[in-house]
Amino acid sequence: MNVADLQDRPAPAATPPAGPTGGGEAASPGVASPGVAGPPGPGVEPLLSVRGLTVSFRARSGPGRRTAVLRDVSLTVRPGEIVGVIGETGSGKTTLARAIAGLTPSDAGTIELAGGDIRQLRRRARRDFRRGGAIRFVFQDPLRALDPDLTIGRSVAEGLTVAGRGTREEQRAAVADALRRVGLDPAIADRLPGAISGGQRQRASIARAIVDNPRLLICDEPVSALDGSNRNLILRLLDALRRPAADSADSADSADSGGAGGRARLGMIIISHDLSSLAGIADRVVVLYRGRVVEDGPIAEVFGRPRHPYTALLIASAPSVRDEHSLSPAQLRRPADAPAARRPADACVFAHRCPFATEDCDHQPAPAPALPGWSVACHHTETWRSSLPTSAEVPTPSASTAGTVPAGTSAAGTSSKGVKNNVR
Numbered sequence: 001m002n003v004a005d006l007q008d009r010p011a012p013a014a015t016p017p018a019g020p021t022g023g024g025e026a027a028s029p030g031v032a033s034p035g036v037a038g039p040p041g042p043g044v045e046p047l048l049s050v051r052g053l054t055v056s057f058r059a060r061s062g063p064g065r066r067t068a069v070l071r072d073v074s075l076t077v078r079p080g081e082i083v084g085v086i087g088e089t090g091s092g093k094t095t096l097a098r099a100i101a102g103l104t105p106s107d108a109g110t111i112e113l114a115g116g117d118i119r120q121l122r123r124r125a126r127r128d129f130r131r132g133g134a135i136r137f138v139f140q141d142p143l144r145a146l147d148p149d150l151t152i153g154r155s156v157a158e159g160l161t162v163a164g165r166g167t168r169e170e171q172r173a174a175v176a177d178a179l180r181r182v183g184l185d186p187a188i189a190d191r192l193p194g195a196i197s198g199g200q201r202q203r204a205s206i207a208r209a210i211v212d213n214p215r216l217l218i219c220d221e222p223v224s225a226l227d228g229s230n231r232n233l234i235l236r237l238l239d240a241l242r243r244p245a246a247d248s249a250d251s252a253d254s255a256d257s258g259g260a261g262g263r264a265r266l267g268m269i270i271i272s273h274d275l276s277s278l279a280g281i282a283d284r285v286v287v288l289y290r291g292r293v294v295e296d297g298p299i300a301e302v303f304g305r306p307r308h309p310y311t312a313l314l315i316a317s318a319p320s321v322r323d324e325h326s327l328s329p330a331q332l333r334r335p336a337d338a339p340a341a342r343r344p345a346d347a348c349v350f351a352h353r354c355p356f357a358t359e360d361c362d363h364q365p366a367p368a369p370a371l372p373g374w375s376v377a378c379h380h381t382e383t384w385r386s387s388l389p390t391s392a393e394v395p396t397p398s399a400s401t402a403g404t405v406p407a408g409t410s411a412a413g414t415s416s417k418g419v420k421n422n423v424r
């Protein structure tokens with residue numbers, strides 16, 4: 001399939017209605033049982049393949065100067081897969097999402113969706129591609145997606161209207177179907193965003209994103225503005241959406257390959273600073289640090305035994321995902337009194353904070369496979385753990401910054417216990 005094919009995708013197949021329970025909510029979508037369609041196997045062709053993506057913005061420091069915000073970023077998403085993206089505030093997560101969707105121009109690299117390079121699309125083809133809705137966004141604040149003066153129904157239908165897809169009646173049916181798929185009573189279509197709850201608004205914004213059957217959903221902090229119970233509901237909903245309906249005619253295999261006869265499986269990128277939210281639903285995790293991918297692998301294994309010192313620090317600083325065997329933050333920080341080494345400009349991006357840095361780290365390491373399907377950008381992937389200080393050698397928490405969290409990363413547990421228990 002190429003990019004042009006994606007612009008003329010079939011209308012979404014109807015799904016059986018979930019019985020409304022009143023108050024605008026239909027039955028909770030729940031997580032599909034394992035075995036209906038688990039994560040895609042390693043042999044499945046990627047839906048999205050990003051290679052060497054570099055994005056820079058004009059620097060404030062002087063005319064003509066630019067600041068690189070993403071450098072040589074690569075990642076893949078397979079059909080039916082959820083890839084989590086984590087990293088501190090300012091690491092480039094939102095820029096990555098926007099660049100993939102073509103909303104932020106990129107300097108170099110390729111962004112292939114189902115085999116076609118979106119970066120090569122010019123003007124009209126790019127506009128048509130955007131209107132075609134193969135990639136859709138879900139934002140942290142649903143009011144960014146829902147116009148306060150438009151009814152929910154009109155907002156959800158907007159993608160179909162802009163693309164001129166279907167008659168009014170067909171659009172109404174597609175909106176009702178999308179609302180049911182996110183667990184809302186279709187009657188909510190007549191209300192304004194201000195007249196429904198925050199959790200319902202986020203569901204409605206997801207309905208808007210899925211109404212025209214996208215191939216890739218990019219969710220930027222989709223649950224950070226929600227309370228604990230709504231957060232869990234939305235996470236479960238996203239998990240359910242990437243799976244084909246249990247009674248669908250699509251087999252997981254044919255749908256994986258974007259195959260004949262039905263709705264192809266939705267791939268998802270979920271950006272979150274809350275590691276426990278991702279731990280419950282993502283298959284893989286990509287760790288960004290200052291615009292570079294430092295680790296990319298299966299989430300349960302990466303969270304269980306991170307191989308990059310920065311990932312290890314993130315996990316150690318997040319009680320909601322670390323366990324009793326995890327390292328402590330103090331073991332992974334440079335001692336406050338350690339002299340700062342002068343490093344060349346192309347040193348490892350983490351070298352100024354890394355307690356394991358050596359002269360080798362004066363050159364940026366390229367991501368290299370640590371295990372099949374797991375890459376790490378560190379010169380000392382296999383050896384840094386042998387240099388860890390023992391707990392007796394590190395300052396006590398009261399005398400150090402141990403327990404504090406890298407900026408923009410939630411350590412606070414999120415009362416998402418049900419989600420945490422889902423960790424594979």
Ligand SMILES: Nc1ncnc2c1ncn2[C@@H]1O[C@H](COP(=O)(O)OP(=O)(O)O)[C@@H](O)[C@H]1O
Pocket residue numbers: 057058069087088089090091092093094095096
């Ligand atoms: N339009 C822009 N112009 C200039 N700098 C930007 C722009 N958008 C983002 N940045 C900068 O890029 C860096 C990464 O930002 P962002 O992608 O929003 O990070 P994150 O989502 O991880 O917090 C930040 O330093 C931010 O200030």
Ligand code: SF4
Pocket residue numbers: 308309310348349350351352354355356357358360361365377378379380381384
């Ligand atoms: S390459 Fe060196 S500085 Fe960078 S993370 Fe690895 S050990 Fe630390």
Ligand SMILES: [Mg+2]
Pocket residue numbers: 093094095
């Ligand atoms: Mg952001």
